[in-house]
Amino acid sequence: MYKIGDTVKGRITGIQNYGIFVSLDDNYTGLIHISEISNAFVKNIEDYINPNELIEARVIEIDKEHKHLKLSIKEFNSSNDFYNSKKGFKSLKENLKPWMDEKLAEINSK
Numbered sequence: 001m002y003k004i005g006d007t008v009k010g011r012i013t014g015i016q017n018y019g020i021f022v023s024l025d026d027n028y029t030g031l032i033h034i035s036e037i038s039n040a041f042v043k044n045i046e047d048y049i050n051p052n053e054l055i056e057a058r059v060i061e062i063d064k065e066h067k068h069l070k071l072s073i074k075e076f077n078s079s080n081d082f083y084n085s086k087k088g089f090k091s092l093k094e095n096l097k098p099w100m101d102e103k104l105a106e107i108n109s110k
Contacts, residue, residue, distance in 0.1 A: 001026060002069060006059045010071075012052060015045050020073075022057065028067045032057060036072035049073075 002008065010030055014021035020037070022030035034042050042048065049055060061070035 002028065002059050002062055004059050004062060007056055008059060008069070008071070009054060009056050011054055012049055015049070015051060017045070020045060020049060022055065022071060024069065026067075028069055030057065030069040030071040032071045032073055036060070036070075036074055039074055 008024055008030070010022035010024040012020055013023045013029075017034075019034050020032040022032060024030055034045060037045060037048050055073060057071035057073045059069050060072050063069070
């Protein structure tokens with residue numbers, strides 16, 4: 001039923017210092033490891049979510065026998081935090097050289 005890469009919705013049923021437990025449809029459960037909460041360092045999971053909250057997550061691993069999914073919410077954080085953005089440093093990496101070349105050309109033309 002579930003596939004790796006699927007987006008799922010679930011309800012947070014528990015929080016531990018290492019991750020978040022999620023209840024999903026069809027009797028499946030999920031775990032979001034602390035490393036899959038944000039691209040930034042996560043000191044306190046409760047800074048990112050609340051118990052009983054509905055969340056969206058991406059399926060990253062499936063255990064069909066135990067009806068258990070490993071999930072990630074990095075891409076679904078609603079925060080405007082730079083480190084949680086999907087682009088992160090990608091736009092800087094893509095544009096740094098053209099910006100430097102443009103500025104050097106401007107300096108050399110003076």
